[in-house]
Amino acid sequence: MTLPPLTLPPHLARALATRDAPGPPVHAVEVGGSSVQSTVFAGGTVEFAEGPRPAADPGPFGLAAPGLVVDGRVRGATQLGWDDVEAWRELGYPRRPDVSMNDADAAALGEWLLRAERPGSLLYAGIGTGLGGSLITGGEVVDVPLSHQTGFGEAVCDGCRAPGCLNARIGGQYLPRRLDAADKRRVVDLLATAIGRAGVPRGTVVVLAGGLVRRTHPDLVAALRSRLGGAYSVEGSAAPAAAKSAAYVGLLDRLVGEGRTG
Ligand SMILES: [Zn+2]
The missing domain is CATH 3.30.420.40 (ATPase, nucleotide binding domain)
Structure with missing residues (x-):
C-alpha cells in the first residue's frame, strides 16, 4: 500500500527526498509479537510491507523490537522467544542495522514527531x-x-x-x-x-x-x-492505519533526521 509522504513529519520527508537515489532504499523494520513490518522509502513515497527486507547490500536501515535493543542485538523479548538474539541475523540481514531501538521508544518518538x-x-x-x-x-x-x-x-x-x-x-x-x-x-x-x-x-x-x-x-x-x-x-495513535505503529518515524528520524523544526 502506497501513501503520500503525509505519513512523515516534514523534516523527514525533506531529508528522505534529498537522499532518494537509485540503489537500495532507506527502510525501517518493526518486529512485533504477531508480525514484522517494513517501512520502505523509495521514489518519494512511503510503503508499508509485510516482513523484513534483507538484501545482500541493504540500504540504510533501522530496527525496532521489544526488549533491550542495542546495536541490533535483542535481549528479554520473551514474547518473540528472543532471550538474547542478534535480531538482524535472525531476520536475514548480512549486517547490523544503522539504528536500532526498543519498539516503544521508537513509537513514542514517532508519535511525538507526527504531531503538528x-x-x-x-x-x-x-x-x-x-x-x-x-x-x-x-x-x-x-x-x-x-x-x-x-x-x-x-x-x-x-x-x-x-x-x-x-x-x-x-x-x-x-x-x-x-x-x-x-x-x-x-x-x-x-x-x-x-x-x-x-x-x-x-x-x-x-x-x-x-x-x-x-x-x-x-x-x-x-x-x-x-x-x-x-x-x-x-x-490515540497519530500513525497511519496501515502502519504497525509510529515506530518507523522514530527510526527514520534517528537514521536521517536533522533539524526537526517544521
Ligand atoms: Zn515484567
Whole structure:
C-alpha cells in the first residue's frame, strides 16, 4: 500500500527526498509479537510491507523490537522467544542495522514527531503482545517505569520475572483475545494507577496505542481519558492505519533526521 509522504513529519520527508537515489532504499523494520513490518522509502513515497527486507547490500536501515535493543542485538523479548538474539541475523540481514531501538521508544518518538504541535512531554503506552511504555521529554527518550512496574498482585511476567509486574496483568499475551467490559475496566484501572505511580508529569499527552488498542479495542482511549480525569490528555495513535505503529518515524528520524523544526 502506497501513501503520500503525509505519513512523515516534514523534516523527514525533506531529508528522505534529498537522499532518494537509485540503489537500495532507506527502510525501517518493526518486529512485533504477531508480525514484522517494513517501512520502505523509495521514489518519494512511503510503503508499508509485510516482513523484513534483507538484501545482500541493504540500504540504510533501522530496527525496532521489544526488549533491550542495542546495536541490533535483542535481549528479554520473551514474547518473540528472543532471550538474547542478534535480531538482524535472525531476520536475514548480512549486517547490523544503522539504528536500532526498543519498539516503544521508537513509537513514542514517532508519535511525538507526527504531531503538528509537539507536546513538551508525551507518554506512549502500547498494548500489543506485551505492554510497552516510553516517555518523551523535550524531544528525547527518557526512562519511565511503566511496562514492568511492580505492585500489581502476584502474577509473574516472562520478561522480568518479578511478581506483580504490570505487563503480566495487561500485556496482550496475558489477556483474552477479546476483552469484555470487566477486562477493559481492569486494563484501564491498572494503567491509570501505573501512570500515576510512574511520576509522569501532569499535562503530559498520553498516547494509548498498540495492536490490541488500535485494531481491536479503540474505545480504551476514551475509557482511559475519562479514568485519568483531566490530569493528562489522552489520545490515540497519530500513525497511519496501515502502519504497525509510529515506530518507523522514530527510526527514520534517528537514521536521517536533522533539524526537526517544521
Ligand atoms: Zn515484567
